[in-house]
Amino acid sequence: MATGEWELALAVWQETELLLWKPPAAWFSINAFYTHRGMRNWYVNFEHPTRRTPDGFDTFDLTVDLVVDPDLSRLTWKDEDEYAHVRRPGITSDTEHQAVDDARAQVLAMVEERSGPFADAEAWTSWRWKPAWPAPRLT
Structure with a gap:
């Protein structure tokens, strides 16, 4: 992470299905992981x-x-220890740290209030990807 250099690699998602909720401006995503047994x-x-x-x-x-x-x-x-490690050399800036703290509070409130995707948490436990659905396409 410290170098900021990345290399793309081909990979295939395995073992779980993922339903992702990501508001564009949010400093977090909420992911629901599913196996063949359920959420x-x-x-x-x-x-x-x-x-x-x-x-x-x-x-x-x-x-x-x-x-x-x-x-x-x-x-x-x-990964709190890993987060502390990237904070020390400034890989995560003070501005990013404040955004993460604000996002943590927002997510904890969502869980507590049962809002956002957590509003229907029980219903999401039985969600399943349907193989007949078409693959998503970027537009």
Whole structure:
């Protein structure tokens, strides 16, 4: 991360299905992960707001994450040590840090209030991708 250099690689998503909720200006995305048995968990990824590019969409992962049980009963912060590590050399700026703190508060309020995608958390536990649905296309 410190060099800011990236290399794209071809990869195939495996093991889970993912339903992603990402408001364009938000400093987070809310992901619902599913296995063949049903919803595994909610996963909140703290990241830069989405930018449209000629190839699709770009964002930047800010390392800290929140894992939430499907029924919203338990929340577990993930990679706090990694986040502290990227804060020390300034890879994550003070401005980004403030945005992450604000986003953390926003997400915790959404879970507590059962708003946003968490409003219908119980219904989302039974959601399934239908293979007959057409693949999404960028327009």
